[in-house]
Amino acid sequence: MNPWVLAGTTFFASAVEFIEAATIVLAVAVTQGWRAAIGGTIAATVVLIALVAVGTPILMNAVDLQRLELIVGPFLILFGIGWLRKAVWRYAGRKALHDEDAIYRRQVEHLSARREERYGFAVAFQGVFVEGLEVAVIVVTFAASTPALVAWSTGGAILALVVVVVATIALRTPFSRVPENLLKGVVGVMLLSLGTFWTGEGARIAWPLEDATLFAFIAGYTILSLVLVAVQRKVFYARSQ
Amino acid sequence: MRVVNEIYDFITGGSVVTPVGVACAIAAAFLMPAFRAETFVGIVALTFVASTFEAPN
Numbered sequence: 001m002n003p004w005v006l007a008g009t010t011f012f013a014s015a016v017e018f019i020e021a022a023t024i025v026l027a028v029a030v031t032q033g034w035r036a037a038i039g040g041t042i043a044a045t046v047v048l049i050a051l052v053a054v055g056t057p058i059l060m061n062a063v064d065l066q067r068l069e070l071i072v073g074p075f076l077i078l079f080g081i082g083w084l085r086k087a088v089w090r091y092a093g094r095k096a097l098h099d100e101d102a103i104y105r106r107q108v109e110h111l112s113a114r115r116e117e118r119y120g121f122a123v124a125f126q127g128v129f130v131e132g133l134e135v136a137v138i139v140v141t142f143a144a145s146t147p148a149l150v151a152w153s154t155g156g157a158i159l160a161l162v163v164v165v166v167a168t169i170a171l172r173t174p175f176s177r178v179p180e181n182l183l184k185g186v187v188g189v190m191l192l193s194l195g196t197f198w199t200g201e202g203a204r205i206a207w208p209l210e211d212a213t214l215f216a217f218i219a220g221y222t223i224l225s226l227v228l229v230a231v232q233r234k235v236f237y238a239r240s241q
Numbered sequence: 242m243r244v245v246n247e248i249y250d251f252i253t254g255g256s257v258v259t260p261v262g263v264a265c266a267i268a269a270a271f272l273m274p275a276f277r278a279e280t281f282v283g284i285v286a287l288t289f290v291a292s293t294f295e296a297p298n
Contacts, residue, residue: 070267074263074267075252077259077263077285078252078253078254078259078260078263079252079254081254081256081259081288081289081292082253082254082256082259083254084289085254085256085289085292085293085295086254086297088293089293089297094297095297133251134251192285192289196281196282196285199263199266199267199270199281199285200270200278200281200282203267203270203271203277203281204270205270205277205278205281206278207278208278217282220286221286221289224286224289224290228290228293232293232294
């Protein structure tokens with residue numbers, strides 16, 4: 001398994017989720033103070049790290065690798081399709097693009113009505129935990145399926161966390177210029193490709209190109225997504241006329 | 242019931258097609274000895290295509 005594929009997938013998946021969490025944390029910091037925002041963020045991060053630290057060895061020791069791939073692979077397919085179809089809908093104009101500025105304004109308005117540090121802590125905690133939970137599940141599945149590359153899969157997520165935290169503190173504005181939909185599309189393709197590859201291996205399919213088959217999946221799903229965007233733009237534009 | 246719905250949405254992204262498609266793909270990989278890889282990948286790809294035609298949530 002190519003370590004860069006694992007690290008890249010966890011990096012981009014984490015970056016997207018942490019950017020969305022950063023918008024909520026920033027709104028908490030502006031309305032309820034940085035103490036509540038940072039406190040909630042640290043508490044949620046500790047819980048997520050604990051989930052990864054506990055979940056990975058449990059999953060690794062519970063079953064052999066082939067069965068493990070058959071368990072984690074379908075989850076990655078489901079997550080991958082979830083991310084990728086949203087990106088397709090947004091590029092095809094069927095779903096509004098994720099607007100961090102608008103979400104930030106809504107959060108600030110909502111939080112301004114209840115200025116209480118404890119409430120701010122809870123909102124920051126929930127924001128980081130909910131956004132980070134899917135990343136934690138992805139990291140656990142990667143780490144358990146490829147124990148030799150655990151540093152790569154967890155390293156990608158940790159690097160994304162550091163980059164987003166540093167950028168949030170330095171910029172103190174929502175990440176409205178980050179091409180979130182493109183990142184979601186990339187992560188969707190990677191998760192779907194890894195999920196297809198591992199589920200197939202778990203079902204005892206011998207891939208014709210061995211590990212290189214993964215790159216064929218990445219290329220295939222990318223092309224399929226681009227075709228779907230073009231088709232859906234035409235189909236749903238014609239229906240709306 | 243709400244918790245079950247939340248978990249379902251978390252795993253499937255609210256799709257009805259995806260879990261059924263993935264289950265069919267895995268079943269086909271085990272039950273069809275000939276063209277196992279092609280059948281499995283084909284069903285997964287079709288599942289993805291079908292899921293994009295669901296109503297956006």
